[in-house]
Amino acid sequence: MAATNRARHPSGSSKRQRACRSPCSTPQAQAARRIAGFGNLDGLEFVARFDIEKDAKGEDKNTIKSVIEPDHKDYAVIIGVA
8 A cells, every 4th residue: 555755854954856847758868867766865855655565585665656746736735734
């Protein structure tokens, strides 16, 4: 079952951002929008739906299913401002 959570760096920093809404769909642009691991999200605050899946070795692996953007109908409720 997918859960919804806010990921936050322990320092609470949310100043760094990634430009994820680029209309460019070249392979280079797509590669630039991919992350290598959760460490790339360090310092970012975002709302996401995630699930726990099994990896190739059968071990649990956290997987981000989708990011809930500010224009999503449930965003304000999830972050607690509605």
